[in-house]
Amino acid sequence: MKRIEVNLSSLKDTKPHEYVVRFLFGGLATVVAGLIAKKFGPVVGGLFLAFPAIFPASATLIESHEKKRKAKIGSDGRNRGRIAASLDSQGASLGCIGLMAFAFVLWRWLNHHNAWLMIFVASTVWLVIAYGLWAVRANRPRGLYRLAGR
């Protein structure tokens, strides 16, 4: 079983302007989703609740941090950076299945139960499904995972 680790020192790798960019993208995506819902209604607006707003910024940061880590030990980290970004994308694709389940729970039961309870239940469902799919996939060794070793 692959171990999940928390490495707080990774937070230092992210520069202040990178945090600002994420905040701006996140804030803008949220505002735009609201404005689209106002203008075109909840059916169209709802699509944008699952818009990959900061995905390009995150994938680029992961690649750049991995490259820098490798450069510190004197090797060319370009390939490693792309592998890390690719692994991140694979993880995100599993998270998307959880995202569908999150939306399904709220669509079906938000109207009939306590709203905050349903938001909590939907978030838990997202986490359980995303983690479950990741655990199943991560424990099937494949070339890419072995190569990345992480």
Place this chain on the structure above:
Amino acid sequence: MDTVFIRFLVGGFVVSLFAALGDVLRPKSFAGLFGAAPSIALATIGLTIRQDGRAYAALECRSMMLGAVGFFAYALLVGWVLRRYKPGAFLASLTLLPIWFVVSIGLLLLFERPA
């Protein structure tokens, strides 16, 4: 205007929080899950319920499922292109973004087509 500003602040905070979680977690494939966390939805759903009601928010969530299918197709494709053709992550993730629009809006048109 106040609501827009609140949405901006809450959205920026929640999205940044999930992104920071993705930064500190290892392995990277696990951290990637947080790239598809329901961050925008969590940031807005409370405000939407307060302003427009639960039925409106539930309807948004129905469409969100289609948006998530678009995100799924997009993330799979970005991962595959990065492995297969080895472009930069920025180039791949940005140029493939229209895939999200095509899949999400295509599905919406398919399911919401008037009878």
